[in-house]
Amino acid sequence: MNIENFLNIAQNQVSQNRSDEIRKEQAATDFEEIFARHLVNEMTKDSFKMSDNGSGMGQSNSLYREFITDALAGELAAQRKLGMADLVTQYWDQSSSSDQKKSNI
Numbered sequence: 881m882n883i884e885n886f887l888n889i890a891q892n893q894v895s896q897n898r899s900d901e902i903r904k905e906q907a908a909t910d911f912e913e914i915f916a917r918h919l920v921n922e923m924t925k926d927s928f929k930m931s932d933n934g935s936g937m938g939q940s941n942s943l944y945r946e947f948i949t950d951a952l953a954g955e956l957a958a959q960r961k962l963g964m965a966d967l968v969t970q971y972w973d974q975s976s977s978s979d980q981k982k983s984n985i
Contacts (some may be wrong), residue, residue, distance in 0.1 A: 919953075
């Protein structure tokens with residue numbers, strides 16, 4: 881029996897499982913960022929309104945608002961302060977554990 885082959889197979893299995901976990905975490909964080917972007921967008925929708933006197937101020941305010949919204953949403957998602965990513969991760973963990981229980985029956 882060749883131990884090296886077994887170790888390579890085990891290492892590939894662990895790296896595949898870890899890769900799946902990383903993808904799930906990234907998807908959960910991306911979902912939280914989408915939620916945060918919508919939240920920040922709604923909270924700041926009246927903050928950048930200016931009368932557009934035919935100048936480019938309306939367009940630049942829209943651009944600044946978009947940049948600020950993206951920055952705030954990214955920061956909130958990275959900190960995972962809203963809890964949406966945690967809820968998504970928790971749901972996946974429950975789903976996978978119930979799937980494992982069904983397969984063991």
